[in-house]
Amino acid sequence: MGMKSDIKLIDAKGKRLDGRAIDEMRPLKIEAGVLEQADGSAYLEWGNNKVIAAVYGPRECLPRHKASPYGSTLMYRYNMAPFSVDDRKRPGRDRRSTEISKISEEALNKVVLTERFPNSMININVEVLQADAGTRCAALTAASVALADAGIPMKDMVASCAAGKAGDHIVLDLGKLEDNFGKADVPMAIVPHTGEIVLLQMDGDLSPKEFKTAMTLATKGCMMAYEEQKKALKAKYKGGGKK
Amino acid sequence: MTFIDPSWGVKSDYVHNLAAKGERADGRGMNDYRKIEVTTDFIPHAPGSALVKMGDTQVIAGISLQAGKPYSDRPNSGVLMTGAELVPLASPEFEAGPPSPKAVEIARVVDRCIRESDSIDMDKLCIEKGEAVWMVMVDMHVLNYAGNIFDAGCLAATAALHNTKMLKFEDGLVIKEKQKTKLPVKKKPVECTFVKVGDAVMLDPSLDEEHALDARITFGMVEKGLCAAQKGGKGSFTQPEIDSAFELAMKKAGELRKHI
Amino acid sequence: MREVVIPGEKLSEGTKLHAGQGTYKADDGVYANTYGLMNKREDAVSVVPLEGKYMPREGDKVIGVIEAIRFEAAFVDIRSAYNGYLPLDGRDRLKAGDVVLVDIASVNEINKVDLERPMKLYEGKLMDIPSVKIPRVVGHKGSMLELLRKSGVTLFVGRNGRVYIKGDTETVKKTEEALNMIVELAHTDGLTDKIKDFLEGESNGNEK
Numbered sequence: 001m002g003m004k005s006d007i008k009l010i011d012a013k014g015k016r017l018d019g020r021a022i023d024e025m026r027p028l029k030i031e032a033g034v035l036e037q038a039d040g041s042a043y044l045e046w047g048n049n050k051v052i053a054a055v056y057g058p059r060e061c062l063p064r065h066k067a068s069p070y071g072s073t074l075m076y077r078y079n080m081a082p083f084s085v086d087d088r089k090r091p092g093r094d095r096r097s098t099e100i101s102k103i104s105e106e107a108l109n110k111v112v113l114t115e116r117f118p119n120s121m122i123n124i125n126v127e128v129l130q131a132d133a134g135t136r137c138a139a140l141t142a143a144s145v146a147l148a149d150a151g152i153p154m155k156d157m158v159a160s161c162a163a164g165k166a167g168d169h170i171v172l173d174l175g176k177l178e179d180n181f182g183k184a185d186v187p188m189a190i191v192p193h194t195g196e197i198v199l200l201q202m203d204g205d206l207s208p209k210e211f212k213t214a215m216t217l218a219t220k221g222c223m224m225a226y227e228e229q230k231k232a233l234k235a236k237y238k239g240g241g242k243k
Numbered sequence: 244m245t246f247i248d249p250s251w252g253v254k255s256d257y258v259h260n261l262a263a264k265g266e267r268a269d270g271r272g273m274n275d276y277r278k279i280e281v282t283t284d285f286i287p288h289a290p291g292s293a294l295v296k297m298g299d300t301q302v303i304a305g306i307s308l309q310a311g312k313p314y315s316d317r318p319n320s321g322v323l324m325t326g327a328e329l330v331p332l333a334s335p336e337f338e339a340g341p342p343s344p345k346a347v348e349i350a351r352v353v354d355r356c357i358r359e360s361d362s363i364d365m366d367k368l369c370i371e372k373g374e375a376v377w378m379v380m381v382d383m384h385v386l387n388y389a390g391n392i393f394d395a396g397c398l399a400a401t402a403a404l405h406n407t408k409m410l411k412f413e414d415g416l417v418i419k420e421k422q423k424t425k426l427p428v429k430k431k432p433v434e435c436t437f438v439k440v441g442d443a444v445m446l447d448p449s450l451d452e453e454h455a456l457d458a459r460i461t462f463g464m465v466e467k468g469l470c471a472a473q474k475g476g477k478g479s480f481t482q483p484e485i486d487s488a489f490e491l492a493m494k495k496a497g498e499l500r501k502h503i
Numbered sequence: 504m505r506e507v508v509i510p511g512e513k514l515s516e517g518t519k520l521h522a523g524q525g526t527y528k529a530d531d532g533v534y535a536n537t538y539g540l541m542n543k544r545e546d547a548v549s550v551v552p553l554e555g556k557y558m559p560r561e562g563d564k565v566i567g568v569i570e571a572i573r574f575e576a577a578f579v580d581i582r583s584a585y586n587g588y589l590p591l592d593g594r595d596r597l598k599a600g601d602v603v604l605v606d607i608a609s610v611n612e613i614n615k616v617d618l619e620r621p622m623k624l625y626e627g628k629l630m631d632i633p634s635v636k637i638p639r640v641v642g643h644k645g646s647m648l649e650l651l652r653k654s655g656v657t658l659f660v661g662r663n664g665r666v667y668i669k670g671d672t673e674t675v676k677k678t679e680e681a682l683n684m685i686v687e688l689a690h691t692d693g694l695t696d697k698i699k700d701f702l703e704g705e706s707n708g709n710e711k
């Protein structure tokens with residue numbers, strides 16, 4: 001965010017570097033049930049992001065002191081593969097992935113009916129295989145499909161998308177250059193049928209009015225992501241059999 | 244083993260019942276901060292420091308200056324690093340060991356707020372292009388945890404940065420001697436945190452309110468707009484709730500800045 | 504074919520319908536809380552899950568694997584969120600790694616699962632299938648199970664989705680294929696006939 005350059009992110013006709021309109025999302029494709037070992041899984045491609053999510057559980061809670069008598073403990077792990085970015089990422093947890101994992105876990109807690117499975121845990125593991133801006137939204141969108149695919153009871157899905165500021169415009173779903181050279185990023189996640197906001201972050205520089213516009217646009221993006229989640233889960237059982 | 248106060252349940256019910264009536268346990272209004280006290284230069288040996296008391300919450304921010312190599316993509320820009328430590332001294336629920344997700348979140352949100360506000364003039368921190376720049380380390384140390392470390396920590400960090408004096412750099416070495424010149428800091432980024440308890444949204448949560456919260460939203464405010472935001476907690480906000488909290492944050496940020 | 508629904512999907516407008524398994528009522532309608540097949544009747548709507556972990560229920564017969572023996576009791580993995588607890592008396596010569604067909608004696612409010620009457624299973628084929636498909640494997644009044652056993656194979660079906668098959672190599676293979684077919688086609692109509700055709704036909708399962 002905020003790197004200085006002469007790159008023009010929006011041309012005179014209002015088109016972005018990759019030819020998208022201001023409110024256009026990068027192509028999003030999701031497939032449910034892709035891993036044999038996991039209880040539920042999903043593979044997602046969003047622009048050049050490639051993300052895979054696996055859910056295990058509910059199962060015996062380890063370490064045991066994390067168990068809660070009030071419900072299942074969600075454990076979300078966002079991880080970037082070393083080869084997912086241009087400069088090799090040192091393997092393992094860092095502060096960024098710790099933070100993303102924490103807020104994504106909290107977002108999913110709103111919809112998962114954890115109280116059905118006291119003292120157990122549900123592991124949600126997301127690996128970013130190729131990163132191209134917007135990985136936390138991609139990861140959360142995939143994780144939600146994997147949870148449903150694991151048959152875990154949920155009030156609703158969680159769908160996620162970001163908006164941001166490129167040049168002087170508020171745009172949907174920042175691409176990599178827009179992320180590096182843009183002025184602000186607003187990742188969001190909502191519960192589709194109520195519109196409740198379960199994840200909201202912002203960094204950069206926005207006026208109050210721009211912030212509101214960005215939230216409205218991100219909400220639209222979340223609904224587009226939701227449509228793809230729905231398609232993916234319905235497609236798995238289409239035509240009489242599991243693939 | 245995570246410490247759990249056995250009376251949380253009861254305390255949390257109490258907070259919920261009061262919130263439903265528009266009241267708070269300490270008698271504050273929904274949109275009031277606790278009493279705020281800022282003491283700068285609390286650690287005279289450090290280039291910059293500040294102690295912030297926000298009600299019973301106490302956070303010290305200390306600034307260290309080191310010389311180091313700049314990042315290759317910004318060869319003449321200084322480097323900012325922000326950390327937060329929730330030491331066991333500050334609360335029975337904090338444990339020794341590597342930073343918890345909670346500490347990491349606090350550090351990163353304060354870091355974003357300061358960084359994105361463009362508060363520090365990073366280009367003035369270049370010693371020799373591509374070779375040496377000043378590295379500004381902000382460390383928030385919580386002394387007593389009684390809720391809302393985000394706002395207290397950010398206020399302490401900003402106050403400490405404004406109070407930081409430069410060190411001398413000679414023959415490739417930093418000399419630990421405070422100079423008259425100040426760290427080039429232009430703006431006063433602050434954070435305003437709200438929590439949602441039931442259907443009520445309140446500013447500056449106390450410890451009990453933080454334990455009872457459904458959701459939390461922090462706005463990082465700079466003089467003319469927003470520079471960071473972070474939602475936390477297992478619950479959610481509606482769009483109108485975010486809108487009205489944000490309006491209020493713009494007002495409250497001005498009040499906080501008066502303490503610096 | 505019944506419609507596949509996802510969590511949060513609205514199943515009916517208004518709140519007149521009874522919200523059955525896999526659904527919940529909100530102010531403006533009945534919604535799904537499970538990924539599954541919608542079952543809508545005049546007065547009620549429910550969702551039959553397509554996936555999901557086994558939830559232990561008193562009286563179920565399950566197939567477990569003994570994980571550890573401690574203090575005169577065995578801790579048994581039953582492919583669930585919770586392990587089973589099987590008190591042992593001196594006569595049960597069980598050890599870790601053994602496979603048992605066992606009854607669920609009780610499940611208490613904190614999901615402690617007590618097991619009883621273990622029967623050790625020897626040298627058969629153990630197969631894991633989704634527990635939500637087990638009712639189809641058993642069939643109406645055990646009809647599917649009866650069909651599968653016609654070949655003379657020994658077949659135990661745990662409610663937890665573990666299946667034990669014993670017999671000659673050819674029969675075990677055929678039974679396994681039939682079970683896979685049931686899993687894949689569980690949500691389609693005319694399942695018993697399809698399996699019957701498969702088992703009685705000359706084909707070896709390569710045709711579709």
